[in-house]
Amino acid sequence: MRVVALFDVDGTLLTCRGAGRQALEDALADLTGRTGLLEGRTLAGGTDRKLARWGLEAAGHPVDEAAIAAVLERLPGALVTALEAVDARAHAGTFALTAAMREAGHVVGLGTGNVREGAHIKLRRVGFDPDDFAFGGFGDDDEDRNRLIGAGIGRGLALCDGPARVVVIGDSDRDVAAAKANGVACVAVRTSQSTDAQLAGADLIVDDLTDPRAWAFLGVGRH
Numbered sequence: 001m002r003v004v005a006l007f008d009v010d011g012t013l014l015t016c017r018g019a020g021r022q023a024l025e026d027a028l029a030d031l032t033g034r035t036g037l038l039e040g041r042t043l044a045g046g047t048d049r050k051l052a053r054w055g056l057e058a059a060g061h062p063v064d065e066a067a068i069a070a071v072l073e074r075l076p077g078a079l080v081t082a083l084e085a086v087d088a089r090a091h092a093g094t095f096a097l098t099a100a101m102r103e104a105g106h107v108v109g110l111g112t113g114n115v116r117e118g119a120h121i122k123l124r125r126v127g128f129d130p131d132d133f134a135f136g137g138f139g140d141d142d143e144d145r146n147r148l149i150g151a152g153i154g155r156g157l158a159l160c161d162g163p164a165r166v167v168v169i170g171d172s173d174r175d176v177a178a179a180k181a182n183g184v185a186c187v188a189v190r191t192s193q194s195t196d197a198q199l200a201g202a203d204l205i206v207d208d209l210t211d212p213r214a215w216a217f218l219g220v221g222r223h
């Protein structure tokens with residue numbers, strides 16, 4: 001059966017080594033004049049809209065759609081600058097796996113709390129072509145990760161003629177929760193800070209995406 005895959009970006013396809021957090025802080029500082037607004041916050045599995053809201057609240061700034069949009073508008077430029085200062089890289093196995101899935105006729109997309117433009121900037125920075133991901137659920141879609149993953153699943157299924165098996169691939173408990181909330185399967189990777197206890201609801205947990213069990217679960221053989 002055809003697989004519709006939604007790959008998380010940060011911690012799953014790649015690591016930005018803190019540039020994502022820095023960019024959010026810089027975008028918030030540019031708007032509010034305050035720094036360190038996300039200190040102590042866990043960003044893993046978060047969404048840009050929710051993080052913008054948290055930052056605005058911490059600054060005592062009015063939290064409305066215009067203010068959130070003003071943060072998100074500043075984010076891509078801040079991200080380009082922040083990424084120049086770090087050694088961002090793709091995680092092991094991610095280029096080969098996503099290419100093999102496309103070759104096999106599966107539908108490969110993104111499921112990420114990043115706004116679309118931000119996700120594409122990060123992907124390009126480590127050598128992916130964003131056009132290779134046929135669809136996505138993005139941080140622009142919704143503040144709530146479960147709902148934005150749901151939007152992405154709908155777009156992926158719309159690209160299939162017949163039945164398909166949907167799989168979310170992620171590195172945090174929020175990826176697992178979003179998969180379960182939408183009634184689809186989840187492959188979790190231990191490529192960031194998450195413990196196995198946090199990833200426990202996943203159908204499969206692997207060290208990284210070179211693991212042949214992940215490839216088999218996603219409908220391709222490991223060469």
Ligand SMILES: [Mg+2]
Pocket residue numbers: 008009010011012044045170171172
């Ligand atoms: Mg992640």
